[in-house]
Amino acid sequence: MTDPQKPLPHVQPFVERKTQPPRKNRVDTRGLLSIVTMFVSLAALTLSMLGAAKFVFDIFDDGLSNSLDGLPIKVIVLGVIFFFGWGIGLVSIRFFGNLVYPMIIKTYSWACLVAVGILYIKVIQKLYMQKYDLTHFWAYLAMLLGGLFVLICLHLLVEDHDLRPFAIPLLIISVIQLFTITIRYVFIANPNGLMLFGDFTIFGVMISISALMLMHIGILSPLRDQINNLFTHNRTPSKNGNSAG
Known part of the structure; x- marks a missing residue:
């Protein structure tokens, strides 16, 4: 005698679900702001560096006396434009996480080093000819220090950037200056023995800065840490998943 057949389980009829329309892609606001701030910073930095280059050429070609007219205004304008571009670049790299701009800044850093090297050679030539006065000497020193200051500012924009390779060309030019002093x-x-003060002052300043860059003893570390703290403070995720503070 066969067992009675069990009833089949009840299966609900197939229900076709309504497909939702595809969502439109949202604009990446953070990426857009990263690109916009990069171009704004790049334009400002380029403009300030081109203006500084023209200012230096005017001093060497026309003389310092012809460039003194409106000198403070020129320095203020170039300084404001540069620091504006530097600050926007810092936001683009450190806050918005721009990965392209650091490579551009590294290229600009090498271009700045080339400009400082050419300026250093030009100053050595002026010192060798001994056809300058005290005002011109301080102008030459200020221009060299200004170029190195711009190089250091560009260096601080990029995290984990190494200045030691930049010191090697400056050291080579310093050795060239020693040869010219000896000759x-x-x-x-x-x-003219009175001019020896100018030669050794320029040499001492440039060789000291180059040596500090080469030794990499962390003189700029406190400043770099303060810059990093501006973009890492109060950004740790909280328990609710939102940023604290």
Whole structure:
């Protein structure tokens, strides 16, 4: 005798679900702001550096006396434009996480080093000819320090950027200056001994800065830490999943 057949389980009829329309892609606001701030910063930095280059050329070509007209205004304008671009670049890299701009800044850093090297060679030439006064000497020193200051500012924009390779060309040019000093004051008759102060001052300043860059002893570390703290403070995720503060 066969067992009675069990009834089949009740299966609900197939229900076709309504498909939702595809969602439109939202604009990546953070990425857009990263690109916009990069271009704004790049434009400001380029403009300030081109203006500074023209200012330096005017001093060497036309003389310092012809460039003194409106000198404070020129310095203020170039300084404001540069620091504006530097600050916007800092926001683009550190806050919005721009990954392209650091590579551009590294290229600009090498271009700035080339400009400082050319300026250093030009100053050595002026010192060798000994046709300058005290005002021109301080102008030459200020221009060299200004170029190095711009290089350091660009260095601080990029995290984990190494300045040691930038010191090598400056050290080579410093050795060239030693050769010119030796030739001028040892092998040439009747040199002006009062000009020796200018030669050794420029040499001492440039060799000291180059040595500090090469030793990498962390002089700029406190400043870099303060900059990093501006973008890491109160950004740890809270328990609710939102940023604290």
